[in-house]
Amino acid sequence: MSSNKPIGIFDSGIGGTSIWKEIHKLLPHENTIYLADSKNAPYGQKSKEEIIALSCKNTEELLKQDCKLIVVACNTATTNAIKELREKYDVPFIGIEPAIKPAALGTETQTIGILATKGTLNSELFNKAVETFSNIKIVEQIGHNLVQLIEDGKIESEEMTKLLEKYLKPMVTANIDYLVLGCTHYPYLIPQIKKIIPEHIKIIDSGVAVAKQTQKILQKNDLLNLSDAENTQLFYTNSDAAVLKSILGFSENVFEKDF
Secondary structure (H helix, E strand, C coil): CCCCCCEEEEECCCCCHHHHHHHHHHCCCCCEEEEECHHHCCHHHCCHHHHHHHHHHHHHHHHHCCCCEEEECCHHHHHHHHHHHHHHCCCCEECCCCCHHHHHHHCCCCEEEEEECHHHHCCHHHHHHHHHCCCCEEEEEECCCHHHHHHCCCCCCHHHHHHHHHHHHHHHHCCCCEEEEECCCHHHHHHHHHHHCCCCCEEECCHHHHHHHHHHHHHHCCCCCCCCCCCCEEEEECCCHHHHHHHHCCCCCEEECCC
16 A cells, blocks of 8 residues: 655744755655744744644644644654644654764763753653663753744854854863754754864754654555655745745745645
């Protein structure tokens, strides 16, 4: 059995396109629909109840478009709402959590850094993951205003550089050898981050792992698209589409839509 129904992906803005890129690279035959809820970004500053409500709204929009599986391409939405989504909707969900495990297992200095939103770092799911590696020193840093600057198209701005230096230099001083990016927006900052931290510090994000998990769940549920028909990749934003087009590097199939 195969399914040419689309994979649905949502995030609190454009950051989850970093996850979409890895999924599309691994599963090029799949149709996808991406929702950028930029109007409500960032989720990291919102209450758990607000995050659950927004995640349900996005899920229902994707289910209206007959999605066969939904990727919650947002660390904050995953850590705060995935349990409720799985209980409420009869569709497989793939969530995203900061990749603490590979960093904790790989560290030689016994110290790792995590750059994430307030919503992720304060979540129960995140704190359970941290407790698993109590033998490792974890330097946590909330990335105040990073998501908003990315959403505003200011990735290479002086303001961004100053914020990253403020957040990362104490981690370097603390002797981290792994930096975990705990927000799907942050991979777009890797070129900037590499200018600030020493070369030996390894940067980890969740993109490849999420793509592999998506493939695994599709196979398990007999939902892989085995059709040779041309596939479609659709992108919707409830804000100005210019930044989304810029981050994707193309403008076809990118639409503004109220949701």
